[in-house]
Amino acid sequence: MTAKVTTARAIIIGAPRSGSGKTSVTIGLLRALARRGVKVRGAKSGPDYIDPGFHAAATGRDGVNLDSWAMPPGLIAALMAEAANRADAVVIESAMGLFDGIPAEAGRTGSAADLAGRFGLPVLLVLDVSGQSQTSAAIAKGFASYDPDVRIAGVVLNRLGSERHKRLAGDAIEALGIPVVGAVMRDPTLTLPERHLGLVQAGEHADIETHIERLADVMERSVDIDHVLELMTPLAATSGDFSGALPPPGQRIALAQDAAFSFLYPHVARHWRKSGAEIVPFSPLADEPPREDCDVCWLPGGYPELHAGRIAAAEKFRAGMAEFAREKPVHGECGGFMVLGEGLVDAEGERHAMLGLLSHATSFAKRKMNLGYRQARLKAGSALGPAGAAVRGHEFHYAQVIEPGADEPLAEIADGQGNALGMSGGRRGHVTGTFFHAIARADA
Missing domain, CATH: 3.40.50.300 (P-loop containing nucleotide triphosphate hydrolases)
Known part of the structure; x- marks a missing residue:
């Protein structure tokens, strides 16, 4: 193209x-x-x-x-x-x-x-x-x-x-x-x-x-x-x-989209649509689950820490995500990654139960800026690409992982100059997530 x-x-x-x-x-x-x-x-x-x-x-x-x-x-x-x-x-x-x-x-x-x-x-x-x-x-x-x-x-x-x-x-x-x-x-x-x-x-x-x-x-x-x-x-x-663009992760993509989940780059969504994929938005804050006829679910970044109580109380969303993840891929970036975990501690120090599809927990009460370009090599196939694929992007968040959990890592990451930063994210079954925001393929 x-x-x-x-x-x-x-x-x-x-x-x-x-x-x-x-x-x-x-x-x-x-x-x-x-x-x-x-x-x-x-x-x-x-x-x-x-x-x-x-x-x-x-x-x-x-x-x-x-x-x-x-x-x-x-x-x-x-x-x-x-x-x-x-x-x-x-x-x-x-x-x-x-x-x-x-x-x-x-x-x-x-x-x-x-x-x-x-x-x-x-x-x-x-x-x-x-x-x-x-x-x-x-x-x-x-x-x-x-x-x-x-x-x-x-x-x-x-x-x-x-x-x-x-x-x-x-x-x-x-x-x-x-x-x-x-x-x-x-x-x-x-x-x-x-x-x-x-x-x-x-x-x-x-x-x-x-x-x-x-x-x-x-x-x-x-x-x-x-x-x-x-x-x-x-x-x-x-x-x-557009060979360097992120390919659509599926034919019909369930995309969380509301005040808590809003960080998807315009060029990514446009390329998915131009490649023939359909984006089907749903709102976790309105207690909506991903549609069953979608073949992948994407939880983008945003501000879930400002809405953690509502997300924890969204029973239809939580049940729908668990059912979806049994058979189909789910991926979360940054805020989406936080919601996939066991719990999220908000700025006031209150812990809220999250989806539990991955085993980590995060906290916004203990703030620490994480900012910079990232290059990632995927350890296994996921919504971001096949195993071994290289992806470039960035991190920008104040949340910290307070419980690392026991999931396999999603990617090995380095900073923008190639300095190794270790393993990043988690994967369990069909579910993957990371604090890393993907922008484009690195190996195009």
């Missing part, structure tokens, strides 16, 4: 660090472009479940992740082509800082700069200038000169305190020959709410539409959108293929 980029124009929204305001700028810009009738699509560099949901809410079109470390180059090209073929413009939001990734071969670090260099895309740099003025020009100059393959096409000044502040910072940057195309005044109401894994998901935001409209209003007042459109570069014609 191949895809080829055609005529869409694109730009990357970057910043020196997380918290600079690039998500608010990206969401507001996406909606402002959509208001103009531009068929615009959002994309996110790196492993992020939450921002693509906001991109979709702002544009009415599914978002996509583009991860230069986890995805083979052919898959990134195919996903870029797929997005471009259905849009006039593609706006790619950087994860963390523009150049942040891991030490790896050129173009495979996981940074948004990899995408800028490979596809020749301009970067619109969002600078949080609170607490500085002319110094922002030194930062912009550093970005402009750091990598000759990455072009800083313009700057948006964010969190300005006054018109004088705007002149001091803006004039210094424009003296370098870098255009300042936006100036956003300090406004704490523009910040999206957060929780321990980042932003609250778009579907949980109390009034997401009002907030997106407000962000678009601010961008229309504060950013020269015509200039941004002029900065966008046509995507060069390039072909890719």
